[in-house]
Amino acid sequence: MTALGILYPGHFADDDFARIEQLLGSDIRVDLVRTEAAEDHHRADAPRDTASPERLAAGVEGLRLSGAEAVVWASPGGSFDDDWEGAHEQVRDLARAAGLPASSTSFGFVHAARELGARRVAVAAPGPKEAADLFADFLRAGGVEVAGVRAAGAVTAQQIAGWGEAETLALARAADVAGAEAVVLPDTAWHTAAYVRLLEEALGKPVLTANQVTVWEALRLADRRVNAPELGALFTREPIVQV
Template sequence: MTALGLLYPGHSAEDDYPRIEQLLGSDIRVDVVHTDMGEDAHRVDALRGTGAEERLAAGVAELRLAGSDAVVWASTGGSFVYGWEGAQRQVRALARAAGLPASSTSFGFVHAARELGVRRVAVGATYPDDVAALFADFLRAGGLEVTGVRSSGFVTATEAGTWGEEEVLTLARAADVSGAQAVLLPDTALHTAAHLSLLEKALSKPVLAAHQVTVWEGLRLADRRVNAPALGTLFTREPIIQA
C-alpha cells in the first residue's frame, strides 16, 4: 500500500480525489487533510496567506498519523505566488515539518510536463489575469515555454468549484493555441478528474489538470508508477529520459 498525503485548502473540489483513487485501481490510498485557507480570494496576498508555513504545518500531524509516504501541498495558487525560489522554500519547510518527501501542485505541473517531454504549454486558468500571469512566470522559471494564457477572472475558489464538464471544456478549448504541446488547467478548486479523457480527445493533445498532477506528483515522490488511462496521457506514457 502506498499512502499519499495531500494538504488541501478549504472546500471546493476535493471530491475529485476519491474519484482519482478509484480510477487508479491499485493499492494507492489518497488521504486529504484540509487546511485553513483564510480568505477565499484569488488575490496574491490572500493566496500567500493560504500557503503560509504555519497553515501547512497544522495539517502535517494528521498525515503522519495516517502513515503517508509523501506529502503534496495541493494548492497551485498557494505555491506559485511565492515565485520559484519561494515555492522551493515552502516545500522544504513542509518536508521538514512532515519528515517526508514533499512537493506542491505547482512543481507537479513542471515535473509532469517534463515527464511527457513537452516544452510549449498553454494555460487555461480560472484566476484573474495578474494571478494567471504569475503561474506563467513560474512555468517559465521551470524551463517551459508558455504559448498563451487564458484567464476566466474568478475572484474565489468557490466560484471555480461550481463549474462542470461543459465549462471546463470551453476553458480548455479557449486556452489551446497553435504550437502548444499540452494544455494546463492549474486550479485545484476546479473539478477535472471526470473530464480528462473528453478533454484530451477534444484537444488531441495531453491535458494536465491540477488534481491529476497533484496525485501524480505524490506518486513520483513515493517512487510509484500506475497505469490509469482514464486519468489521461500522464498516467499512460512511459517516462521521458531527460538528458
C-alpha cells in the same frame, strides 16, 4: 499499499481526490487533510496566508499518523506566490515538518510537463489574469515555455468549483494555441478529474489538471507508477528521457 498525503486548502473540490483514488486502483490510498483557507478569493496575493508555515504544519500531523509516504501541498496559487526560490523554501519547510518527501502542485506541473516531453504549454486558468500570469512565470522559471495564457476571471473558489464539463471544455479550447504541446488547467478548486480524457480527445494533446497532477506528483515522490487511462496521458505514457 501506498499512502499519499495531500494538504488541501478549503473544501471546494476535495471530492476530486476520492474519484482519482478510485481510478488508481486498490493499492493506492489518497489521504487528504484540509488546511484552513484564509479566504475564498482568487486575488494574486490571496494565497499567501493560506500557505503560511503555521497553516501547513498544522495539517502535517494527521498525514504522518496516516502512514503517508509523501506529502504534496495542493494549492498552485499558494505554491508559486513567492516565486521559484520561495516555492523551493516552502517545500523544504514542509518536508522538515512532515519528515517526508514533499512537493507542491506547482512543482508537480513542471515535473509532469517534463515527463510528457511537453516543452511548450498553454495555460487555461479559471481565475484572474494577474494570478494566471504569475503561474505562467513559475512554469517559465522551471524551464517550461508558455505559448499562451487564457484567464476566465472567476474571483472565488466557490465559483470555480461549480463549473462543469461545458465550462471546462470551453476554457480549455479557448486557451489552446498552435504549437502548444499540452494544455494546463491550474486550479485545485476546479473539478477536473472526470474530464481529463474528454479534454485530451477534444484537443488532441495531453491535458494537465491541478488535482490530477497533485496526485501524480505524490506518486512520483513515493516512487510509484500507476497506469490509469481515465486520468490521461500523464498516467499512461512511459517517461520521456530529457536530452
